[in-house]
Amino acid sequence: MIITDTHTHLYSESFDEDRDEMIKRSIEQGVSRFFIPAIDSEYTEAMLQLEKDFPENMFLMMGLHPTHVKENFKDELEHVESMLGKRHFYAVGEIGIDLYWDQSTLEIQKEAFIYQIRLAKKYKLPIVIHCREAFDEIFEVLEQEKAEDLFGIFHCFTGNLEQARQAISYNMKLGIGGVVTFKNGKIDQFLHEIDLKHIVLETDAPYLAPVPFRGKRNESLYILKVLEKMAYIYGVPVETIAEITTKNSKDVFKV
Numbered sequence: 001m002i003i004t005d006t007h008t009h010l011y012s013e014s015f016d017e018d019r020d021e022m023i024k025r026s027i028e029q030g031v032s033r034f035f036i037p038a039i040d041s042e043y044t045e046a047m048l049q050l051e052k053d054f055p056e057n058m059f060l061m062m063g064l065h066p067t068h069v070k071e072n073f074k075d076e077l078e079h080v081e082s083m084l085g086k087r088h089f090y091a092v093g094e095i096g097i098d099l100y101w102d103q104s105t106l107e108i109q110k111e112a113f114i115y116q117i118r119l120a121k122k123y124k125l126p127i128v129i130h131c132r133e134a135f136d137e138i139f140e141v142l143e144q145e146k147a148e149d150l151f152g153i154f155h156c157f158t159g160n161l162e163q164a165r166q167a168i169s170y171n172m173k174l175g176i177g178g179v180v181t182f183k184n185g186k187i188d189q190f191l192h193e194i195d196l197k198h199i200v201l202e203t204d205a206p207y208l209a210p211v212p213f214r215g216k217r218n219e220s221l222y223i224l225k226v227l228e229k230m231a232y233i234y235g236v237p238v239e240t241i242a243e244i245t246t247k248n249s250k251d252v253f254k255v
Contacts, residue, residue: 003227003242004033004249005220007094007128007155007175007202010058011036011046014206014217023054026220033246034220035202035253037061037094037128037155040068041079059255061091066098066130069105069112077115084123090253092120093128094155097141100132110141117145126152126252129172135163142170153252156204161190168198173248175202178210178218181229191233200252201226201245 005026015022023034034054036047038061051058062083064076083089095116097109120127129152131138142150151171157164158179164187167174176199179185191199201223203209209218210225230245231238 001030001239001242002033002246003029003031003223004035004201004246005031005203005205005223006035006153006200006249006252007037007177008034008205008220009037009039009207010034010205010220011043011050012206015219020053022219022221023057027057029221029224030242031220031223032057033059033249035059035061035090035128035249037065037091038063038080039065039094040076044079044083059090059253061093061128062089063091063093063095063116063128064112065094066096066109066113067101069109073108073112077112080116081119084119084125089125090255091126091128091152092116092123093126093152094130095127096130096155097134097137098130098132099134099137106137110137113138113141114145117141117150120152121147121149124149128153128155128175130155131159135159139166139170146170151252153200155202156208158185158187160186161193164190164194168194173198173200173252175200176230177202177204177226178208178214178222180233181210181225182214183211188229188233191230196234196241196244197248199230199245200249201230201241
């Protein structure tokens with residue numbers, strides 16, 4: 001059984017003391033494909049090192065995270081564009097809009113989001129969207145930029161059924177992680193109405209650990225708890241969920 005974690009920050013400082021052991025634990029349990037989103041230029045070297053240490057398992061993205069869109073965002077976008085021109089990445093991400101932490105940067109977040117969507121189109125890559133308290137703003141941009149060559153993943157999807165269908169209409173898969181195990185997560189109440197062909201699994205480690213690890217450091221191995229919950233929701237074996245969601249990840253990332 002091959003399990004794919006489509007979104008995990010394995011270069012995070014949270015893993016500095018046991019990174020290799022944690023990754024090997026995951027691989028031993030069948031979690032063997034890790035897609036690594038970017039945050040900003042400060043983490044690029046750590047991402048490249050991850051790939052060097054686990055070349056068969058790590059698949060890197062490049063992008064500027066919306067919470068890191070600051071005064072210097074144009075310099076950061078230059079870095080993103082430069083890296084995309086130097087080597088292959090599997091997606092432009094994670095990109096998007098986050099109004100939870102800072103609403104004052106909305107306009108430059110939108111500018112950075114649109115710029116990176118167009119980079120993804122240029123390089124024929126998927127996008128991986130970060131959306132926090134910004135569904136309307138994200139959908140406004142996607143409506144403007146929608147095209148056959150716009151596709152990707154709505155990472156850490158936490159919206160309602162209508163928003164799920166709208167995201168899918170823009171050629172997005174829904175990234176489902178630990179929130180699906182939360183009592184107040186709500187997405188577990190309607191996911192069965194979404195065809196599994198639209199779903200990929202993720203952890204967002206070290207964040208958003210699933211029950212029973214909620215509140216602790218998340219790691220890619222805990223995707224097994226997400227897998228179990230999804231099998232329960234859809235009424236199929238865990239192997240079926242793993243197989244379909246890994247196939248979906250291959251359709252998006254082309255690997």
